[in-house]
Amino acid sequence: MSANSFDLSIDVLRNRQNSKWQRYGADVLPAFVAEMDFAVARPIQRAMERLGADQDYGYPDRGGNHGDGTLVDAFGKRMKSRFDWEIDPALVLPVANLVQSTFSTILAFSQPGDGVVLQLPAYPPFHDAIHSTGRRMVVHRLNSGAEGWSHAPQSLDALIDDTTRIILLCNPQNPTGRVFTEEELREFGRVACERDLIILSDEIHCDLVYPGTKHIPIASLSPEIAARTITITSATKGFNIPGLRCGVMYFGSADLQKRFHAYLPARAVGGPGIHGVDATVAAWNHGQNWLDDVLAHLDRNRRHMMQFINRELPAIKLHMPEATYLNWLDCSALGLPGSAFDFFHDKAKIAFSGGEAFDPEGKNFVRFNFATSAAILDKILDRMAEAVRSNANRA
Numbered sequence: 001m002s003a004n005s006f007d008l009s010i011d012v013l014r015n016r017q018n019s020k021w022q023r024y025g026a027d028v029l030p031a032f033v034a035e036m037d038f039a040v041a042r043p044i045q046r047a048m049e050r051l052g053a054d055q056d057y058g059y060p061d062r063g064g065n066h067g068d069g070t071l072v073d074a075f076g077k078r079m080k081s082r083f084d085w086e087i088d089p090a091l092v093l094p095v096a097n098l099v100q101s102t103f104s105t106i107l108a109f110s111q112p113g114d115g116v117v118l119q120l121p122a123y124p125p126f127h128d129a130i131h132s133t134g135r136r137m138v139v140h141r142l143n144s145g146a147e148g149w150s151h152a153p154q155s156l157d158a159l160i161d162d163t164t165r166i167i168l169l170c171n172p173q174n175p176t177g178r179v180f181t182e183e184e185l186r187e188f189g190r191v192a193c194e195r196d197l198i199i200l201s202d203e204i205h206c207d208l209v210y211p212g213t214k215h216i217p218i219a220s221l222s223p224e225i226a227a228r229t230i231t232i233t234s235a236t237k238g239f240n241i242p243g244l245r246c247g248v249m250y251f252g253s254a255d256l257q258k259r260f261h262a263y264l265p266a267r268a269v270g271g272p273g274i275h276g277v278d279a280t281v282a283a284w285n286h287g288q289n290w291l292d293d294v295l296a297h298l299d300r301n302r303r304h305m306m307q308f309i310n311r312e313l314p315a316i317k318l319h320m321p322e323a324t325y326l327n328w329l330d331c332s333a334l335g336l337p338g339s340a341f342d343f344f345h346d347k348a349k350i351a352f353s354g355g356e357a358f359d360p361e362g363k364n365f366v367r368f369n370f371a372t373s374a375a376i377l378d379k380i381l382d383r384m385a386e387a388v389r390s391n392a393n394r395a
Contacts, residue, residue: 004297006038007373013037024351029380032353036240036371041290047282051275060274071277075248078284085220091257093249096272098204098232099125101249105230106133106166108263109198115164121328121358123174138164142176148319149176156191166198172205175328175358175367177321179213189218189225199229207238207291209323210299219252226252238291239283246276298325301370301377312385325371332364334388339363348387350380
């Protein structure tokens, strides 16, 4: 361990059999997939150890219709305590995979050729969910300005036609780290209500919001907005347990839930396993102290990253993320011969997420995951600076 009790050394991380530390060569520092280089919260680890010690791998009996009642209860308590949002337990559907939930919602509430609004840049599986189901992407672009990543919510009206069915919202936003304001969210809600659209709101990063910013579940704003909103979320990002595959879909009204299940019965969606349920319950009910410490560390990392890049790499444009442990770097001014991903991978031995996956026009961008130890972050930043200096000298 290093300075923080949750930090892990490079040697420990490289011994893990996960995508982040195994996909690229041993000489490459990974800063791509949305996963943190930290030990999990002790309550989560105790829950996993208990299952192993008791060999408790049978059908779960934790209340609810399918043994997942404690998950529904923990979700309700979490939403109330963190966001002052009262949910109806009957409208919660535990799921294993939020990407699958995205696909399912698009299939249930639209037809091939129908429009799905998506803000670009956007998490790559959102692109896939639209294109592979034969739907049409309606691009609502985020723009870089003096105050950060922004958009004109009122411009949404002009983008929507009679075959647009869904607004796919990611809040907090991946990859920019924006947290949408109440005014912005109400505008999304107004458009959805007036144009009879479904809102699919992915709020998986809601626990990773920095001081001075507030996450607001869009379904909490009014009964009218809730009635057409499906919220999907989980503890997997905030508490660093993505491999345990557990989350929830929350239907803002019984009618919305009925319409979804008319297309796809609950049993066809697939539920989480016992490890995911117990880990999520432990995280939401008992993991906040760990998360507070992690957020303080991530806050220091994001500030250090911003200061370093602004000082040493001023040609790279970036904005301070309001949430997540991700940042969206514009490397256009570096004059790179190919993509920004290839440059940093080949010349700096860093694996970021390539911008093309988030935006067809994004080859000069990379997504930077800074959820690591201060020591590893410094190695990544130093490698970036050396590669850019060497490229400038050759030019």
